[in-house]
Amino acid sequence: RTAVALGCEHGAWVHVDGAFGLWAAAAPGRAHLVEGAELADSWSCDGHKWLNVPYDCGFAICAHPDVHVAAMNYAASYLTGSGGPVPMPGDLVPESSRRARGFAVWAALRELGAEGMAELVERCCRLAARFAEGLAARGLEIANEVVLNQVLVGFGSDDRTDAVIAAVQRDGTCWMGGTTWRGRRYMRIAVSNAATTEADVDRSVEAVVRAVALI
Numbered sequence: 228r229t230a231v232a233l234g235c236e237h238g239a240w241v242h243v244d245g246a247f248g249l250w251a252a253a254a255p256g257r258a259h260l261v262e263g264a265e266l267a268d269s270w271s272c273d274g275h276k277w278l279n280v281p282y283d284c285g286f287a288i289c290a291h292p293d294v295h296v297a298a299m300n301y302a303a304s305y306l307t308g309s310g311g312p313v314p315m316p317g318d319l320v321p322e323s324s325r326r327a328r329g330f331a332v333w334a335a336l337r338e339l340g341a342e343g344m345a346e347l348v349e350r351c352c353r354l355a356a357r358f359a360e361g362l363a364a365r366g367l368e369i370a371n372e373v374v375l376n377q378v379l380v381g382f383g384s385d386d387r388t389d390a391v392i393a394a395v396q397r398d399g400t401c402w403m404g405g406t407t408w409r410g411r412r413y414m415r416i417a418v419s420n421a422a423t424t425e426a427d428v429d430r431s432v433e434a435v436v437r438a439v440a441l442i
């Protein structure tokens with residue numbers, strides 16, 4: 228049973244933070260990773276990560292239209308939403324006046340097509356695996372099973388990990404943030420830029436090794 232199914236069975240509102248992860252569904256070889264996500268009450272996902280459209284662009288998808296509209300439509304009496312049975316676009320998002328973020332999403336999907344999107348996801352996953360292999364070969368700890376584009380790297384203690392992350396960020400070759408997973412701090416690598424190459428990964432591995440040597 229998936230965690231989503233378990234939550235649903237217990238009557239929880241299950242939200243899937245699929246900022247990166249939901250894009251697994253676009254790649255046939257990775258889609259099994261999000262099996263069961265369709266049971267969730269809501270999903271969030273980003274366009275400005277794996278789809279590579281400009282900031283800022285995210286999606287919220289909710290299985291309960293009434294709840295979605297109640298959370299997002301106008302509460303101010305002097306502003307009126309649609310009020311009708313079919314929600315208007317402004318009833319579904321926090322802002323009413325906004326730029327046409329959807330246009331860039333449409334154009335990117337149209338240009339890539341299903342195959343192009345699958346290829347982009349696969350390519351980034353392969354680059355993440357290259358990161359993990361490169362760092363492991365230098366004696367560094369890879370904490371997660373690298374099944375998508377995420378790699379968690381540990382550097383001994385939490386303090387040391389945070390110091391290495393800061394040194395990598397100062398170095399500037401690449402940018403990696405930190406995360407807490409199962410009670411420990413890790414450097415979190417996420418590969419999603421369509422322009423990232425194997426050479427970029429190799430240069431970045433060297434930057435991490437350099438940072439480790441400084442700490």
Ligand SMILES: Cc1ncc(COP(=O)(O)O)c(C=O)c1O
Binds near residue numbers: 244245247273285
């Ligand atoms: C899993 C996950 N959720 C949420 C976020 C935050 O996304 P945003 O900056 O689009 O709000 C990130 C950013 O890296 C993320 O990786």
